[in-house]
Amino acid sequence: MPTTSSRLLTLLSLLQARRDWPGAVLAERLDVSPRTVRRDVDRLRELGYRIATFKGPDGGYRLDAGSDLPPLLFDDDQALALALSLEVTAVSGAGVGDGMREAALRALTTLRQVMPSRLRHRLETLPVTVVLPPGRSADVAPEVLHALGAAVHGRVELRMDYGEGEEDRPSRRVEPHHLVTWRDRWYLVAWDLDRADWRTFRADRITPRTPTGPRFTPRELPGGDVETFLIGRFRGQDGPTPTTDWPCTGTVLLDLPLRDVTPYTSGVAEDAGDGRTRVTQGAWSWPALAASLLRYDASLEVVDPPELREAFGVLAARCGAVAGA
Template sequence: MTSDMPARMLRLLSLMQTRREWPGQELADRLEVTLRTVRRDIDRLRELGYPVEGTTGPAGGYRLTSGTDMPPLLLDDEEAVAIAVALRTAASASGVTGIGETALRALAKLEQVLPARLRTQVSALQQATTAPVTYGAQEDGPHADPAMLAVLAAACRDHETVTFDYATRRGTPGFRRVEPHSLVPAAGRWFLVAHDTRANDWRIYRLDRMTGPVPTGQRVPARTLPAPDPAAFVATKIATAPARYRAFATVHAPAAAVLARTQGLPERVIPIDEATCTVDLSGGSLARIAQLVAALDADYTLDAAPEVVGYLRAAAERTLLRTRSVGDSWPEPGHGDVNG
């Protein structure tokens, strides 16, 4: 039985935040108290500013709703670390005016109340994480495990060698031993920048392809990254990585304008003259290439692999059919010439 009233109320609040609605008796069973005690604790939460509504019905129950003020929230360890990562990213790279300062204030408040074990993880994440890298439309990649981020961030901070299993883009598994340098969010994914001890070279590793990172306990002197910063290193690696689908566009628009429209990397947008440029649209996703082509918003000539050409034509035909089905007129698909 949860007899300690403050601890019981914290447990009650934690339960209320995990589900939309709770039957009163189920709360009583979870807390190992009487239904009358639950009612008293609910009243105490209301006095503290938590908007708890009673629900009607055969069983009756309670739900935590939105109110006019922001009450305190309860977070588990992983939630706290995840929020710290999000706030750090927002503070360093958001394009929304004023959000960076707000994120830093929120992060400071969060760090102030964190337990020591989590404060250490957040500190390591702050030191190891750099600003996000963007290129064109963002992919909905898998989210990184907060525990994995914490392990790698601590290794980056402490210059501690880490081992893990890693699957290449072809799916081939392999063992890696690296000296971590930093963590970089890029193109909807997280990357570890590290020096591979076996290859004796700098590499980037996608966290969603990584399994079981384990610190070895071996600390090494910090290495100098062969790039201005980790974000630039990841950007260059992404831009020069072998692509599954080849696609190059000659665009009748200034390079600066195309760069702004696609949020591209300088290595991928090359000016020919003041009014024309070439763009490397190659990548591993046909849908992403199509999004980048649409973002060009100018006349172009496309030299691409047959798979890319076929995908773009099929997408244009689907759009044409949908438009005609509602009686609208539609021009012939494409801004420019497409060559396989």
């Protein structure tokens, strides 16, 4: 029979999982009587959780958001996931800056202090080293991120200055649809009202202006979802129906064994026998793809398509001109 504390934890997890829970269903899931469920709900209320009761044939309970943060109950996996996330944020800052790093470190210290010894031991046996990429982008001020998120959530037009530095920052009017993070940078995906097209703006180059504009009706994003749209744009696809595929994809045979290619390829590498490797890779243009394949510093043979072979000819002419200059 679960202890009262573990049952409360399970009950809280269930209430957080969906909006409404019939009392009878909760009793069945917890393997207790409806009366015990009522007592456990009262205990959670005493801890500061706002749990509403709704009536009807399937009357039950609903966890509402409270004005104050009540004591939080986590199971072991949730606590470890939270601690690991805080460790990463304490180093990276999540692209928001030193304030976020310091807040994450304080939260991690607080969490470690209240962790039972078994969880602290599990966390200590899972050391995490965060390696930041060179040339990291500028962090986004928390107030800017909050302003952008509020505009996305409220579906209101946003007026903003956009660009690097203090000068040459044109004003933009946009309908903000998504605030996303990609490779350690924050981006705003929005419909540019002045250019009548979708745009992706780096959040660290945005200065929101007040007041915001009127509410707008969300538009359908090309590609159907923000992931497909964003990957397509970063891969050079500007058409009305972007995909996650590269615009240009080709296959070559490299005079290198698979073990020497696998650590460095961004595509698909397969053993072709006789110490050669078959590589299929993509890029935003044929010359860019040819240039990326030359980085293996090995002889190669183009399998397909003909456009890739022609791109090598273009690069050869360019390199020849540079060498003869």
